[in-house]
Amino acid sequence: xxxxxxxxxxxxxxxxxxxxxxxxxxxxxxxxxxxxxxxxxxxxxxxxxxxxxxxxxxxxxxxxxxxxxxxxxxxxxxxxxxxxxxxxxxxxxxxxxxxxxxxxxxxxxxxxxxxxxxxxxxxxxxxxxxxxxxxxxxxxxxxxxxxxxxxxxxxxxxxxxxxxxxxx
Numbered sequence: 001x002x003x004x005x006x007x008x009x010x011x012x013x014x015x016x017x018x019x020x021x022x023x024x025x026x027x028x029x030x031x032x033x034x035x036x037x038x039x040x041x042x043x044x045x046x047x048x049x050x051x052x053x054x055x056x057x058x059x060x061x062x063x064x065x066x067x068x069x070x071x072x073x074x075x076x077x078x079x080x081x082x083x084x085x086x087x088x089x090x091x092x093x094x095x096x097x098x099x100x101x102x103x104x105x106x107x108x109x110x111x112x113x114x115x116x117x118x119x120x121x122x123x124x125x126x127x128x129x130x131x132x133x134x135x136x137x138x139x140x141x142x143x144x145x146x147x148x149x150x151x152x153x154x155x156x157x158x159x160x161x162x163x164x165x166x167x168x
Contacts, residue, residue, distance in 0.1 A: 001032060006040035007047065010062070014055070020063040078125065086122075093119045097129055098146070098155065099164045102139035 010026060023041070027034045041062060045055040052070055056063045066074055086094070089112075096111055097103060108116050120140060123129040128146045131138050142155065155161065 001036065003036070003040050003043055006032065006036060007044040010037065010040055011044055011048075011055075011064070014062060014064045020061045023060040023062065026062070086126075087119075089114075090119050090122060094123055094128060094142075094146075097123075097140050098142045098158055099161065100168060101129075102132065102141035104137050104139055108140065 009030070013026060013029075014021060023034050023037050026032075027037050030037075041055065041057065045057065048054050048064075052067050053064050054067050056065050093108060093112065093116055096108055100107075100111075103111075105116060105120065108120070120129065124131065127143055128149075129140050130143045131140060133139075147153065147155065147157075150158075152158065158164075
């Protein structure tokens, strides 16, 4: 395969996956030798160096991230986003996770009846929930920061927690 085309494919994979991937994972998934993947990542890294995102290479792990030249603006944007009050739907999702978590995304969406991807993202950014992986599934639960914000030491101190647990 043409190295230029392969670099575009790798960029798309890293963008869509939105998580770090190893050279081996990409090689196995595309059924292309690792040395070709490495050559294509070098081209991709050069292309991206003049853009808003960069390709981070840590040994054999690849990740797309913001160019450090833009970090001031990204932080400014995030701070504004963090200061905004939580929406009713975010609070509803947070309550579901607090009282019934840890829950997988599909379980949260089944309870709410709507897609929750963006709400979960916002709650993760604010450090109100966290992700944990068990096998192939990702579960969401509240964080210590969430409890501290409410002045609680543990989840069982949430209002009507025991009563709610009996109803599930």
